[in-house]
Amino acid sequence: EIVMTQSPATLSVSPGERATLSCRASQSVSTTLAWYQQKPGQAPRLLIYSASTRATGVPARFSGSGSGTDFTLTISSLQSEDFAVYYCQHYNKWPLTFGQGTKVEIK
Amino acid sequence: EVLLEESGGGLVQPGGSLRLSCADSGFTFSSYALTWVRQAPGRGLEWVSTISANGRDTYYADSVKGQFTISRDNSKNTLYLQMNNLRADDTGLYYCAGWRSGSPPYMDVWGQGTSVTVSS
Numbered sequence: 738e739i740v741m742t743q744s745p746a747t748l749s750v751s752p753g754e755r756a757t758l759s760c761r762a763s764q765s766v767s768t769t770l771a772w773y774q775q776k777p778g779q780a781p782r783l784l785i786y787s788a789s790t791r792a793t794g795v796p797a798r799f800s801g802s803g804s805g806t807d808f809t810l811t812i813s814s815l816q817s818e819d820f821a822v823y824y825c826q827h828y829n830k831w832p833l834t835f836g837q838g839t840k841v842e843i844k
Numbered sequence: 845e846v847l848l849e850e851s852g853g854g855l856v857q858p859g860g861s862l863r864l865s866c867a868d869s870g871f872t873f874s875s876y877a878l879t880w881v882r883q884a885p886g887r888g889l890e891w892v893s894t895i896s897a898n899g900r901d902t903y904y905a906d907s908v909k910g911q912f913t914i915s916r917d918n919s920k921n922t923l924y925l926q927m928n929n930l931r932a933d934d935t936g937l938y939y940c941a942g943w944r945s946g947s948p949p950y951m952d953v954w955g956q957g958t959s960v961t962v963s964s
Contacts, residue, residue, distance in 0.1 A: 738906075769948060771950035771951075773889075773951075775889075779956075780939055780941075780954040780955065780956050780957060781881075781889065781939070781941075781951070781954055782954070783950060783951060783952045786948070786950040786952075787948075792952060793952075824888065824889055826889075826891075826950065826951075828948050828949040828950050831894075831903045832891060832903070832904075832905050832906070833879075833891040833894070833949060834891065835888060835889040835890065835891065836888070837888045838888045838889075
């Protein structure tokens with residue numbers, strides 16, 4: 738099984754600042770990597786797939802990069818609605834696995 | 845558009861069984877591969893099981909293999925998860941999610957989840 742490790746566990750950021758979230762795979766997953774956002778009491782929402790492609794309706798301030806084992810989700814200028822937990826997930830092979838999540842909180 | 849709604853959760857004793865359902869009120873159910881993802885209280889997301897759009901292919905996490913069975917009835921636009929011999933660590937919110945058949949397995953549609961509590 739491919740283990741996905743996210744860092745940091747918690748990121749404290751002020752509104753308007755840039756947030757950089759990391760995700761590392763235990764082996765190469767090429768670009769078969771998705772990012773999800775989950776707000777309290779809500780289902781996850783797909784943000785990014787294929788490591789860098791924004792899903793429909795996702796604002797341009799969200800961007801993804803990386804390939805192989807190291808990936809980054811960047812939120813260029815945090816808005817109040819962006820404070821949430823973010824998960825990465827690989828879909829290179831079965832089983833699918835998620836990272837443990839990064840909580841982005843207000844500083 | 846696929847709109848997913850889970851049901852069937854509840855309180856069950858250890859060793860008991862439960863069947864979750866996920867119904868689609870849209871019109872494209874049979875063209876979507878579907879999956880169950882669970883989330884223990886205060887914890888992260890865990891992939892549980894996936895079934896292909898035509899129901900022929902199924903995949904399970906090692907943690908539930910032999911214990912859970914995924915199935916679907918495309919004539920009823922419904923996905924199922926039969927859960928047997930439940931344990932305390934099966935407690936959590938169970939989401940159904942999916943992707944268009946032929947697309948890679950990233951989940952672009954989600955239900956709101958149904959809660960399962962395994963406790964005596």
